[in-house]
Amino acid sequence: MGDVRTTESVAWLAQSAVWEAPEAIVVTDPEGIIRLWNRGAERVFGHSEAEAVGQSLDLIIPEKLRERHWEGYRKTMATGQTRYGDTPLNVPATHRDGHRLSIEFSVALLRDDAGRTVGISAIMRDVSDRRKAEQELRTRLAEVEQRLARESQMQVTVDEDKCCGAGQCALLAPTVFDQRDDDGTVVLLNAAPDRSEHTAVQQAADRCPSAAIRVSRSA
Numbered sequence: 001m002g003d004v005r006t007t008e009s010v011a012w013l014a015q016s017a018v019w020e021a022p023e024a025i026v027v028t029d030p031e032g033i034i035r036l037w038n039r040g041a042e043r044v045f046g047h048s049e050a051e052a053v054g055q056s057l058d059l060i061i062p063e064k065l066r067e068r069h070w071e072g073y074r075k076t077m078a079t080g081q082t083r084y085g086d087t088p089l090n091v092p093a094t095h096r097d098g099h100r101l102s103i104e105f106s107v108a109l110l111r112d113d114a115g116r117t118v119g120i121s122a123i124m125r126d127v128s129d130r131r132k133a134e135q136e137l138r139t140r141l142a143e144v145e146q147r148l149a150r151e152s153q154m155q156v157t158v159d160e161d162k163c164c165g166a167g168q169c170a171l172l173a174p175t176v177f178d179q180r181d182d183d184g185t186v187v188l189l190n191a192a193p194d195r196s197e198h199t200a201v202q203q204a205a206d207r208c209p210s211a212a213i214r215v216s217r218s219a
């Protein structure tokens, strides 16, 4: 960054604030050439200011994304409009050592006194750790949901020959068990009860004096 050190100068304060910011602050010109690269950018992307300034923004854009990026960049320069303003977005980026970063960024268009767009300032933050943690959380959540879904598949069978007609099952889970009018033998109404009924069905099986009820859960 430059050598201006007039401490009372607002320009120097602004310059220092940009240079020292923990976020990566990068300014590119209309051709996408890097014109400003602060200390945060050095830390996030691994390139020094001397290495980055004067280079194309391709320095940090993964190769597969470059075509789409430049299409949007040219359009922004031509129209003076960007949809990446207020709401931070996530994009992949490339570190100097080649590893992939997940970057959250927002941009501001820089205009001259005549209102012409003369560059883009991007403020970027490395959110790789957060994204990784979110992905791990989503994976674990999906596993739990799958396990719950598997456990929720209950199958019930009854052995009428064993049933002594005591009727506890029909009292505990009346939507799943009933009894024949003539001899009280169990009648199975629902062999795959809803999850909300699993506890009652399990209690009915546990308390059945004849062990006539079998409950299984699909693995």
Ligand code: SF4
Binding pocket: 158, 162, 163, 164, 165, 166, 167, 168, 169, 170, 177, 179, 184, 185, 186, 204, 207, 208, 209, 210, 211, 212, 213
């Ligand atoms: S609790 Fe057991 S013995 Fe009693 S009615 Fe139900 S199945 Fe038959």
